[in-house]
Amino acid sequence: xxxxxxxxxxxxxxxxxxxxxxxxxxxxxxxxxxxxxxxxxxxxxxxxxxxxxxxxxxxxxxxxxxxxxxxxxxxxxxxxxxxxxxxxxxxxxxxxxxxxxxxxxxxxxxxxxxxxxxxxxxxxxxxxxxxxxxxxxxxxxxxxxxxxxxxxxxxxxxxxxxxxxxxxxxxxxxxxxxxxxx
Amino acid sequence: xxxxxxxxxxxxxxxxxxxxxxxxxxxxxxxxxxxxxxxxxxxxxxxxxxxxxxxxxxxxxxxxxxxxxxxxxxxxxxxxxxxxxx
Numbered sequence: 571x572x573x574x575x576x577x578x579x580x581x582x583x584x585x586x587x588x589x590x591x592x593x594x595x596x597x598x599x600x601x602x603x604x605x606x607x608x609x610x611x612x613x614x615x616x617x618x619x620x621x622x623x624x625x626x627x628x629x630x631x632x633x634x635x636x637x638x639x640x641x642x643x644x645x646x647x648x649x650x651x652x653x654x655x656x657x658x659x660x661x662x663x664x665x666x667x668x669x670x671x672x673x674x675x676x677x678x679x680x681x682x683x684x685x686x687x688x689x690x691x692x693x694x695x696x697x698x699x700x701x702x703x704x705x706x707x708x709x710x711x712x713x714x715x716x717x718x719x720x721x722x723x724x725x726x727x728x729x730x731x732x733x734x735x736x737x738x739x740x741x742x743x744x745x746x747x748x749x750x751x752x
Numbered sequence: 753x754x755x756x757x758x759x760x761x762x763x764x765x766x767x768x769x770x771x772x773x774x775x776x777x778x779x780x781x782x783x784x785x786x787x788x789x790x791x792x793x794x795x796x797x798x799x800x801x802x803x804x805x806x807x808x809x810x811x812x813x814x815x816x817x818x819x820x821x822x823x824x825x826x827x828x829x830x831x832x833x834x835x836x837x838x
Contacts, residue, residue, distance in 0.1 A: 626838050642837070643760050645830050647813035649837075674837060686838050706838065714811065714830075715837030716761030728762040731834030734809035736818045 591661075591669045594653035596646050599677035604684040613669040613691030620698035624706045626686040628679045636722045639680045645714035649674065656708040660690070663704065664697040672705055674715060753778050753827050757789065761833040762804060766797040776823060782810045783819030789831065808833045 593612050597604055606625055613621055628640050653672040661668055669691040679685055686709060690701035709715075710732075717729045733739055757772045764770060774788050786805065793800045809832045810817045812824050816832075823829070 643764070644837075645758075645760055645811065645813075645832060648811055648815075648830070651814060710838035711835070713835060713837045714760065714832050715835055716833065717836040717838075718761075728833070729836035731761075731836035733807040733834045734811075734816055734832050735807055736809075736816070738807050 591667070592654065592657040593669075593671045593673070594650050594657070595673040596644055596649055596676050597673060599675055599679055599683070604673050604675055604687050606684070606687060606689075609671040609673070609687045609689040612671045613689045615667070615669055615691055617667050618669070618691040618693060618698075620693065620695035621689065621691045622695070622698040622702040623687065623689040624702055625684055626706070628681050628683050628685055630681045632719060635719075637681065637719050638722055639678060639720045640685065641678050641718040641720070641726075642674070642676050642685065643716040643718070644674065644676050646676070648714045652713045653709070656705050656712070659708070660701040660704050664692065664701045668692050668697065668701060670701060670705060672709060674709065674713070753780075753823070755780075755785065755823060755827045755829060757785075757810075758828075758830040760830060761836075763800065763808065763831055763833050766793055766800045780823050781819065782817045782821045782823070785810065785823060785829075786819065804833055805831075 606623060609623055610621065630637055656672065657670045660670055671687065671689040674686045675684065688702055688706045688709065690698045690705065692698040692701060718726055719729065720726045753776060755774050755776045757774065759766055759770055759772065766772065772792060774792060776785055776788055790802055790805045793805060811830045811832055
């Protein structure tokens with residue numbers, strides 16, 4: 571009985587440790603801004619010699635049109651769950667120890683505002699680069715987030731994006747490969 | 753059962769309330785709900801293309817629900833057009 575009790579404590583400790591190694595957030599621009607210093611502080615650790623960070627900002631041109639700002643719409647509970655799943659995937663693929671920070675903005679952003687931050691801290695640079703790349707690509711292609719661009723002429727348009735519908739993705743793979751340039 | 757479908761992205765244009773309520777059979781699958789939604793939009797939001805509904809996924813707060821899945825017991829769903837974060 572005593573032995574079972576200690577195993578349970580060990581499992582709880584591991585779960586707690588994992589939670590402290592992954593930070594996920596959706597930040598409403600009305601409540602605050604995304605801060606790279608927070609991401610850097612989170613993934614910094616005496617065990618880590620490598621840190622990689624991706625910062626995505628709103629740019630003033632897209633597809634030949636002048637952009638004045640972007641509205642981000644999110645299905646927040648599923649977005650956060652998706653970020654957690656991405657963190658687990660990165661850990662499975664590149665091993666631990668690893669700290670990962672994933673945060674995305676919500677609301678009306680202006681040119682130059684930070685829309686997304688992904689940061690990875692690992693023992694060596696190779697895993698940090700790879701984990702950061704995996705995480706940002708997965709955020710862009712899998713998280714329930716939508717981008718509406720606003721233009722100087724007063725027009726607005728939702729970005730085309732990636733389908734999350736399995737049946738549609740399969741049909742797409744049988745036909746023409748989807749362009750993941752966005 | 754009454755199903756409430758929360759709208760996101762380009763599909764928000766389908767209803768200013770941000771959701772659509774449909775009556776669906778208790779045994780309805782997600783694939784069948786997709787057809788019900790498409791028919792509803794054809795009548796009430798003809799500006800939304802049928803292709804956009806076809807490319808959209810359905811989800812609960814926890815997971816994507818593919819076409820073969822049953823409706824959640826609480827009748828609460830979200831419809832997710834193609835995503836474009838970052």
